[in-house]
Amino acid sequence: xxxxxxxxxxxxxxxxxxxxxxxxxxxxxxxxxxxxxxxxxxxxxxxxxxxxxxxxxxxxxxxxxxxxxxxxxxxxxxxxxxxxxxxxxxxxxxxxxxxxxxxxxxxxxxxxxxxxxxxxxxxxxxxxxxxxxxxxxxxxxxxxxxxxxxxxxxxxxxxxxxxxxxxxxxxxxxxxxxxxxxxxxxxxxxxxxxxxxxxxxxxxxxxxxxxxxxxxxxxxxxxxxxxxxxxxxxxxxxxxxxxxxxxxxxxxxxxxxxxxxxxxxxxxxxxxxxxxxx
Amino acid sequence: xxxxxxxxxxxxxxxxxxxxxxxxxxxxxxxxxxxxxxxxxxxxxxxxxxxxxxxxxxxxxxxxxxxxxxxxxxxxxxxxxxxxxxxxxxxxxxxxxxxxxxxxxxxxxxxxxxxxxxxxxxxxxxxxxxxxxxxxxxxxxxxxxxxxxxxxxxxxxxxxxxxxxxxxxxxxxxxxxxxxxxxxxxxxxxxxxxxxxxxxxxxxxxxxxxxxxxxxxxxxxxxxxxxxxxxxxxxxxxxxxxxxxxxxxxxxxxxxxxxxxxxxxxxxxxxxxxxxxxxxxxxxxxxxxxxxx
Numbered sequence: 001x002x003x004x005x006x007x008x009x010x011x012x013x014x015x016x017x018x019x020x021x022x023x024x025x026x027x028x029x030x031x032x033x034x035x036x037x038x039x040x041x042x043x044x045x046x047x048x049x050x051x052x053x054x055x056x057x058x059x060x061x062x063x064x065x066x067x068x069x070x071x072x073x074x075x076x077x078x079x080x081x082x083x084x085x086x087x088x089x090x091x092x093x094x095x096x097x098x099x100x101x102x103x104x105x106x107x108x109x110x111x112x113x114x115x116x117x118x119x120x121x122x123x124x125x126x127x128x129x130x131x132x133x134x135x136x137x138x139x140x141x142x143x144x145x146x147x148x149x150x151x152x153x154x155x156x157x158x159x160x161x162x163x164x165x166x167x168x169x170x171x172x173x174x175x176x177x178x179x180x181x182x183x184x185x186x187x188x189x190x191x192x193x194x195x196x197x198x199x200x201x202x203x204x205x206x207x208x209x210x211x212x213x214x215x216x217x218x219x220x221x222x223x224x225x226x227x228x229x230x231x232x233x234x235x236x237x238x239x240x241x242x243x244x245x246x247x248x249x250x251x252x253x254x255x256x257x258x259x260x261x262x263x264x265x266x267x268x269x270x271x272x273x274x275x276x277x278x
Numbered sequence: 279x280x281x282x283x284x285x286x287x288x289x290x291x292x293x294x295x296x297x298x299x300x301x302x303x304x305x306x307x308x309x310x311x312x313x314x315x316x317x318x319x320x321x322x323x324x325x326x327x328x329x330x331x332x333x334x335x336x337x338x339x340x341x342x343x344x345x346x347x348x349x350x351x352x353x354x355x356x357x358x359x360x361x362x363x364x365x366x367x368x369x370x371x372x373x374x375x376x377x378x379x380x381x382x383x384x385x386x387x388x389x390x391x392x393x394x395x396x397x398x399x400x401x402x403x404x405x406x407x408x409x410x411x412x413x414x415x416x417x418x419x420x421x422x423x424x425x426x427x428x429x430x431x432x433x434x435x436x437x438x439x440x441x442x443x444x445x446x447x448x449x450x451x452x453x454x455x456x457x458x459x460x461x462x463x464x465x466x467x468x469x470x471x472x473x474x475x476x477x478x479x480x481x482x483x484x485x486x487x488x489x490x491x492x493x494x495x496x497x498x499x500x501x502x503x504x505x506x507x508x509x510x511x512x513x514x515x516x517x518x519x520x521x522x523x524x525x526x527x528x529x530x531x532x533x534x535x536x537x538x539x540x541x542x543x544x545x546x547x548x549x550x551x552x553x554x555x556x557x558x559x560x561x562x563x564x565x566x567x568x569x570x571x
């Protein structure tokens with residue numbers, strides 16, 4: 001089977017870089033900051049594949065480059081180096097999207113990708129109605145019929161358990177859990193092929209966490225969307241993901257089947273991570 | 279010295295001329311730059327071309343963009359008409375045409391058909407214009423996306439990537455709140471299927487006149503230092519949804535109090551004495567013409 005999303009050697013340096021850290025970035029055991037030039041390695045040569053319908057987990061401590069990785073894939077930062085391919089069956093020639101024009105990247109993003117951030121203020125316009133937030137994505141994908149847009153938005157909100165009567169209220173009126181579900185509805189609106197979830201349950205209380213996770217799992221089963229789930233919470237990863245990458249200092253230190261990684265961790269850091277779980 | 283004395287002092291051969299100024303006030307290099315920018319604007323319909331807005335004897339924001347375009351393209355044989363909100367006789371219109379007449383000696387008219395060059399603020403004349411004419415529009419805010427995005431750097435990126443979902447979202451939110459699109463003037467349009475353009479504060483009534491027109495439309499924003507254009511026979515489509523269509527102002531049941539026209543854009547005027555609401559053609563040149571028929 002062909003992977004849906006391929007990432008090769010994705011690198012993001014915050015800073016100039018120097019001879020000491022440049023080819024390949026700072027050695028992982030040295031941390032992620034170059035001792036000579038002060039360059040920080042956000043993401044150092046990360047490669048991964050996501051297959052259709054697969055859920056890939058990314059774990060690691062804070063500062064390990066998980067969010068940077070997701071945002072690089074979502075084209076929010078300019079990568080220093082690397083390749084990203086999306087094999088979505090369209091006729092367009094296979095192209096490294098990091099080298100594509102920003103116009104093309106925007107098209108790929110608005111037609112094939114969805115993202116949910118930890119902080120709903122990043123993913124939503126807080127003063128615009130919830131329906132409008134979903135509409136924005138549909139409008140970007142070329143929808144031009146208000147009643148169709150509203151039908152689709154209502155449908156998504158119903159699925160994510162937001163009362164449809166509150167569709168025209170801005171998310172600023174909603175609780176944190178509801179905002180998160182509006183974000184998920186927005187991310188799903190364009191039928192994305194890849195959904196990026198960046199610490200979606202962090203900061204929610206346990207019962208709300210459970211409902212959001214249930215929602216994600218049922219949507220995944222129903223729609224078969226490929227996902228990259230970023231979390232520092234091993235429980236979330238274990239629940240959702242078939243395969244997992246463990247990141248530290250901007251690099252992947254271990255990867256494999258989720259159960260295998262957590263039952264039989266090979267890398268010292270993964271062992272520490274697993275044994276630190278309460 | 280009054281203006282008329284100053285003008286008379288510099289009259290030669292019956293034509294007004296101010297010898298210590300260059301023809302058309304601006305120096306040749308400036309005019310050449312502006313003409314070059316106009317050519318670029320014509321080549322990329324709806325794209326805002328930055329230009330070096332020159333100092334003029336009026337403050338920026340008082341039609342200097344339009345005046346600079348007019349001065350850069352006006353030929354001695356041109357016949358000029360200047361209108362302000364449709365009116366040939368308002369202070370701005372009169373002063374601008376007098377100024378251009380002083381520095382070039384071109385003939386002035388109020389007849390849309392006779393004019394070869396028309397500078398306007400906030401209206402497009404009612405009478406259809408031809409390929410031989412150019413309409414110059416004064417623009418206060420050239421950026422159609424400014425309503426939704428305050429940063430110039432960001433709006434330029436949005437134009438470059440055709441990232442117009444926020445403009446569409448603005449219209450969607452309008453519909454959600456008011457069940458219609460409430461933009462009365464400066465109605466955003468898509469030019470040639472690519473750029474979203476601010477048509478300057480013309481009423482919705484005038485928007486259809488931009489579509490596949492015979493005439494070249496040039497837009498000048500002096501304060502904001504931008505020139506853009508709609509060349510002849512270019513598709514200009516107002517933003518609209520399939521189920522919420524663009525529509526022009528509705529004057530059903532009303533007619534001009536002076537000429538009786540029922541197919542023109544009307545201004546509402548309240549009579550101070552009787553308190554009655556009266557309606558008049560906003561295009562005074564056209565109204566005069568109908569009255570004298």
